[in-house]
Amino acid sequence: MITVSAIETGKARMKTAQRVGAEGRGAIGRKIDIFRDRHWVEPLPILCFLIEHPEGRFLVDTGDTWRNSVPGYLPGWHPFYRQVQIRVAPHEEVGPRLLARGIDPATEIDAVILTHFHHDHTGGLDHFPRSRIIGPRANFAVSRGLRGMLTGCLPQRWPVWLSPELVAMDGPAVGPFPASRPVTRDGRILLVPTPGHVDGHVAVIVRGEGVTWFLAGDATYSQANLLAGQTDGVTNDPATALATLRAIRQFAAREPTILLPAHDPQAPARLAAGAVLA
Template sequence: MIKVTAIETGKARMKTAQRTGRDERGPVGRKIDIFRDPNWVDPLPILCFLIEHPEGRFLVDTGDTWRNSVPGYLPGWNPFYRQVSIRVAPEEEIGPRLRDMGIDPARDLSAVVLTHFHHDHTGGLDHFPHTRIIGPRENYAVSTGIRGMMMGCLPQRWPVWLDPELVVPDGPAIGPFPGSWPLTNDGRISLVPTPGHVAGHCSVVVQGDDVAYFIAGDATYLQDNLHAERTDGVTNDPATARATLRAIKTFATQQPTLILPAHDPDCAVRLATKAVFA
């Protein structure tokens, strides 16, 4: 039996222009829109997903950290960080959340899987010093150094021991996705390429007993945006981001599928009621 659980690790606020970009705007125009936008969305969850599988427990993304509140933790020279607001209490980090579930984050997971390396997906890495860390090679390549710092990553804050297993989803096609990278021997958990939000972004497909779970990371912020094929304001490649949304929709119409983005406040309800994409 396979079980998927959403775990909230604090809240994020963003501009409306970040959550949903204007269709006619290119990558630069979308960034300008975010800076000019006076409107903020209501606080959104920062979600990780625990997959319990006969071969072990797998965590997708690690959420963010309370250290966002410490002056100097976020680079002051990058004005992007003033366009988002992260609120995480120490006990809301992924480590305490897992311990509340009776899971030792340092010892009880088979792997941590990162959809991409943005700070609100890697902020909890410190809790997993003895765990296999897996991430997409293409995204890692644009997430390090100054380039990464400019693109919403904090490589200077990653644990000194971090040496992720970088993978390329060049295995068998899954539905409309041209490749995959299996996480389990039975192939029921796989990474698939979902670029657009950032280069090299991946999502995790879980083939459950009666439904599929599509753990989307930031491929879309909301299921409603997926329905409407509305891309976000962060993307530097709106055409690729839109093609990814269409691929996810195709996958979700080929079999009953729960769509689980990392910042969608309805994920927990969809999981509880098994409300599949329609």
């Protein structure tokens, strides 16, 4: 038996122009739109997902950290970080959330899977000093150093022990996805490439009995965006982001799929109700 649970680790707000990039606008224009935009969306959840599987406990993404609001935590020289507001209380971090469920993050999570290395997905890594940390090799390559800091990653805040198990998408095609990477021996948890939001982004597919969970990370911010074919404002590659949205829809047309993006306020309710993507 496989179960998937949503864990909310605080809230993030972004500009409306980040949630949805203007159609026909290129990567640079979209970023200018975000800086000019004076409208903020409502606070969105920062979600992680716990997968309990016969082979172990897997956590997808780790949310952000209360330290995000400590002066000096974010690079003050980079205006991008002022375009997102993170609000996380200490007890909302993923570690305390797991403890509240009776799971010790330091010893009882077998593997953490990162969809990508943006700060609101890696901020809780400190809670897992002894877990396998699995991440996409192609995204890690663009998330380190100055390049990473310029694009929403905080490599200078990663735990000093972080040495992720970097994986390539070199397994067989899965439906519309040209490649994959199995995580479990039974093949029921696997990664597929979902580039666009950032290079090398991956989504996690979990195949249960009669239903498939699609843990989308930031491949789309919401099911509404997916259905409307709306890509986000931070992508460097809108055409690739759009192709990923199409692939997710094609995938969901082939098997009953519950879509679980990392910042979709409706995701926990869909998960609880078993509401599949039509």
